[in-house]
Amino acid sequence: xxxxxxxxxxxxxxxxxxxxxxxxxxxxxxxxxxxxxxxxxxxxxxxxxxxxxxxxxxxxxxxxxxxxxxxxxxxxxxxxxxxxxxxxxxxxxxxxxxxxxxxxxxxxxxxxxxxx
Amino acid sequence: xxxxxxxxxxxxxxxxxxxxxxxxxxxxxxxxxxxxxxxxxxxxxxxxxxxxxxxxxxxxxxxxxxxxxxxxxxxxxxxxxxxxxxxxxxxxxxxxxxxxxxxxxxxxxxxx
Numbered sequence: 753x754x755x756x757x758x759x760x761x762x763x764x765x766x767x768x769x770x771x772x773x774x775x776x777x778x779x780x781x782x783x784x785x786x787x788x789x790x791x792x793x794x795x796x797x798x799x800x801x802x803x804x805x806x807x808x809x810x811x812x813x814x815x816x817x818x819x820x821x822x823x824x825x826x827x828x829x830x831x832x833x834x835x836x837x838x839x840x841x842x843x844x845x846x847x848x849x850x851x852x853x854x855x856x857x858x859x860x861x862x863x864x865x866x867x868x
Numbered sequence: 869x870x871x872x873x874x875x876x877x878x879x880x881x882x883x884x885x886x887x888x889x890x891x892x893x894x895x896x897x898x899x900x901x902x903x904x905x906x907x908x909x910x911x912x913x914x915x916x917x918x919x920x921x922x923x924x925x926x927x928x929x930x931x932x933x934x935x936x937x938x939x940x941x942x943x944x945x946x947x948x949x950x951x952x953x954x955x956x957x958x959x960x961x962x963x964x965x966x967x968x969x970x971x972x973x974x975x976x977x978x979x980x
Contacts, residue, residue, distance in 0.1 A: 755911070785967065794972035795912075795954060808966050843912065850966045857968065859912040 754778070756860035758844050764866045765834055773829045773863045777846030784827050785847075785857060786811075786819060790840035798842075801827060802850050834867045841865070870895045872957050874971035881945050882979050889940040889974045891929075891955030900958040901931055901938040902968070907951045915940075915953070925949070945978045952976075 757776040765771050777784050786798040797811040801821045812818070816834075821827040831838055841862040847855040871894045881887045893899065903915040916924045918931040918938060929940045938955060955971040 783966070787970075792972070795956075795968075795970035797967045797969070800966045802966065811967075845912075856914050861911055 756844055756846050756858055758842075758860040758863050760863060761861065762864045762866075764868060767836060767867055768833055770830065770832045771834055771865065773831075773842050773865070775827045775829070775844030775846075775860060777825065777827070777844070778858055779825075781846035781848055781858075782824060783847045783850040783855070783857075784821060785845040786827070786829050787843045787845065788840045789843055789862065793840075795843070798829070800850070831865075834865075836867045839865055839867045870899070870957060870959055870969050872955050872969050872971040874953075874955055874974050876974045877972070878975050878977070880977045880979060883947055884944050887942050887945040887949070887976065887978070889953050889955075889976065891938045891940065891971060893936050893938065893955075893957050895936075895957060895959060897960040899960060901929070902956040902958070903927070903929055903938075903940050904954040904956055904970075905951050906954070912954070945976075947978045947980055950976055950978045 759774045783802050785800040788796045799806055799809045799819050803824050804821050816832045819829045841864050843862045844860045845857040847857045849855050873892045875890050901918045904912050905915045906912045927942045929938050931938050952973050952975050954973045956968040958968055
């Protein structure tokens with residue numbers, strides 16, 4: 753079946769604008785994760801959802817970042833008043849579940865965000 | 869606090885040579901360790917996990933709790949092994965259960 757999909761694949765925005773990034777997880781996967789991949793920083797965890805709730809938002813870098821997930825499926829990551837340091841590749845992953853049993857995380861292709 | 873360290877940003881070897889990508893971690897409990905790989909223009913994907921104790925594409929990794937290391941090894945590197953490799957840790961309690969902590973990655977280049 754289809755893997756994790758993300759849109760848009762590329763986004764160029766001006767500093768100060770808001771952006772929305774979308775993630776469609778694999779059907780049936782209840783857990784969804786957002787990570788950020790930037791040069792020199794590796795992969796940083798942002799937030800994860802189990803169903804529609806977010807038990808761990810500890811990775812969100814500032815209150816300009818927010819995410820939601822509705823219907824236990826699609827998730828949107830919103831960055832308000834973008835700054836140049838927000839430029840990165842935003843990766844989404846999903847897994848069958850989370851918790852004591854580890855389920856493999858399957859990653860999407862990412863959204864490359866460039867803030868000019 | 870949990871932390872994953874990959875000391876080498878870049879690693880180059882010739883085809884047929886042995887390769888070892890280093891990974892050290894800090895975590896107070898019993899973590900799970902993983903290696904993820906990202907080939908050029910492809911998605912990040914799981915290569916192997918320590919609990920499986922298996923060899924994937926000729927790669928192996930042994931968890932050494934005494935040295936808190938999980939180095940990735942292959943006795944004879946191939947050109948197609950060229951990729952970015954990330955070591956990752958998953959904790960065993962609370963909020964550390966849900967997420968992966970990644971190292972900064974090692975870019976492996978295998979020359980012909």
